[in-house]
Amino acid sequence: MPNNPNFTHHFLLATPNIDSGIFEKSLIYICRHDKQGVLGLIINKPNPYTHISKLFEDLDIAVTQSELRHKRPLMSGMLNPEVGFVLHTGQPIWASSFVVSENICITTSRDILHSIATGQGMSHFELCLGHASWQKGQLESEIANGDWLLIPASQTVLFQTDYDKRWQTVSEQLGVNFDIFSTEIGRA
Template sequence: MDELIPGIALVADPFLKDPNFMRSVVFICDHQEEGSFGFVLNRPYNQAVGSLLNNLEGCEWPVYFGGPVQMDTLHFLHHRPDLLGGVEVTDGIYWGGDFDALISAIHLEQINNNEVRFYLGYSGWSKGQLDAELKEKSWLITHGSQELVFKEDPQQIWPFALQQMGGEYEQLVHYPIDPQLN
């Protein structure tokens, strides 16, 4: 898979040194000629959603670092369109939706934290930027499945993405961050 379309996951090359994206997996929600955007799936933020939003005070659901762009915005992915609506990105993974309905569903315990992921900020690329990064081999591409996006342990997302690609990519899981230290 090497086509840039919504629903793919960008898997950071093991040697990508950018601290925002080192050993990360980014789920692409939109890709157009003007640019692309998505969310880093495997970088937990240091606060729970209840500490960021007054109307969810006490809610300990995790928040993830979605990327370095607009860190003052909160986004969510989910697989509960029956409650929240949203835009289907791929295979039952939805971006956004009715935020008030989400807050109500959380309070009424109609939804759980395995069905929703919150992201502070997002990852964005301007026209041609992501294509250039792919040519530089900064990223590998795989399918952004529900199993990948909603994986319970965020530390397992990058290795899982490589393993799901199979073959030679599975070996990349064991590459050191800095091969010069070997």
């Protein structure tokens, strides 16, 4: 692993070493990796208890897009689960947006929610509640320990692959068969 890796716009794929909790079989999108650490969003675990339209209703935002009645927010990490992040395509035109990579941004300001509710502003988005983060060097250590596999991210997986197929899709892209994956370290 290089001395100063940058995992921004990569997926982290949980290996069988992580066998419990929210990170088990998680696929995480790395939004930021800098000298302070890493910020990521779990992108394959929808909230089974609510829909985006219900969250918008609770925020007094009128929804005109019928598909929002079926779309679920993602449970994207244990940290700050009350904080929403909108992962989306397009440009950072809202009050609190930053670019992750070409044509992928994160926005945390409320103004984007009004655009989503009326179907304006972006072709693809995920509403993420909470986040995952690692201190400087922590994630690199977990990768070296075999807890995570790393692969460049793709918009297809981020926005067009069913939630329940994302982890398996990325496993297959890596050529990993977790049915025969060993968590034991061998010695010769």
